[in-house]
Amino acid sequence: MADPSHIQSAASKSIRPFRSSEEYLEAMKEDLAEWFNTLYDLDIQVDTFLESLETGCHLCRHANNVNRTALDFQERHPEAAARMRVPQNEVVFQAKNVVPGSFIARDNVSNFIQWCRQDLGIQDVLMFETNDLVLRKNEKNFVLCLLEVARRGSKFGMLAPMLIQMEEEIEEEMRDQMAEGAPGAPGSSRPTDPSPVCPQVREILGCCSCPSQFPMVKVSEGKYKVGDSNTLIFVRVLRSHVMVRVGGGWDTLEHYLDKHDPCRCAALCESTGTLQRCPWSPKCPMARDLPPRAAGPGGHSSCGSPGGSRPWW
Template structure:
């Protein structure tokens, strides 16, 4: 692939402004606009490989944005600050001063809880002096960071969730830092510290699960996908945005009851869902299916009955993914999104909870963590998975042939 060819389709990367006003890099999926204003898509297998790699890197970066926003708001509220934002969070934390203050606040809250008999575990103490004027990337910044990491270990953060000093001091691994801070927030919320938005959503989901607990002790709920295909009462979203009603036969589910086991589940493991209406009783009006339509399908009616803000955003995200389909024919039904309850969906055969964070970010509950809906769809869309695997095989085959030719010469 020539550099000029790569630049042509790479220019389809644009700055997209989210509803919150934060700009982030996005891709115009489908017939993307090139630098010259024409339609340009990757053509060769090598272009597709590089295109998908760029999309994955960009998506992973956007995947961290909701966590950064949520943690910045949480630290601001906990410490009485107003200076932390998603964009400057790592810069404000990388000398360790704010984190040491956060540790002391958590320590004080735990001491209060112990005084009232609500804390039975040993109270972690951040030992030694915190260097308040530590310069970034200095020895003192690393010393502050090490004190906070030791505090996290005493607090009960699992070893696999702890980050290393360089991960934050040098911004070497932001993801590890954010996951560790989110776990700190989960533990601190047990001792009268107001939790971040994502932790509140986790509690809501846990309460919803416990209300419908069947007592079978499973950490994932499963349903027979054949029931979906052969059911007689499904509400299907048609290409024109209208609802076509069919019958749905009641199905059965098993519901998990152990939060500790669920949090131990791998992030990529099965995510829980619940079939039926919001009251836990299977309903013949609960299931709505949104399958991939053509890119020319009209937008959904704002007054459409039964469509919440979350439903609408999920539909729009599905449409964005469908524009990237390269299957033959005008329509492809490989990616299906089924609404099976309030905030519960089946996406390409995977059963998940989806929640709206700050009325902006669509977050998918996966195992013990969270993923953005955009990243989740990109990972599980059958069409994109097929394209990536085919591109990789073709690239490997081309490389081998080239090596053989050069060897023979």
């Protein structure tokens, strides 16, 4: 059995805030790379994450490992397995002397994709195509698909990446709070934890020097109230990244604030030449000489609202 502590080994590294809308992929690749290394005693590096998997060998080997684990789970817990989708079809692949980009490599990747679709039933929005990996056409969808494969495997008792473990922890916390009606449960904005905002969150909030900063108040450990609404978000530290649970996935706190903090959004829109799309606040000094705020369908800002349920992908 793989040791989960290996996946947590880098959790105390210094915080490096994200600087672009795509860098959340780096956090996920780090998590998935360390997860693969722990499961199979590999040495996959985040900088060469896609290159390490492009022959499809490790992917197909993992698929068959999920199959074995799922069938074992079905034998031990038949009633629970009856309510789940249990993969069974072995993935045939070639593992020796596979050249990246070759027909054999593409065939391996294609067989893994077919298993994801047919055996796991992964929805199209989370799927990738062979060229997305082999030719780097769509790195995001490959990462999202692999994360979903890990999520499904965890249901059968396989070791999960830290992001999946955090998801399960948050879901359990929400269930407990709903059952107990505890203060700080979803829908409640009353702070219950007198301790200050954690240093990593405070560092990112401190990047804004406006007199009236976008409010982010700690309600309890790992849970914050944001903006002027009662919206609550869950925040977790993943190695060198501060992550926010958003809808069905994850975002970085810095990118989340770029989308919801009027000041940051104005700065981002100014740098990209799209000022008319930003829902800035009159309090923000950056909004002084900007044109009137544009509204989307129904009169709402195109940037969305904090904590919305729409998945970030």
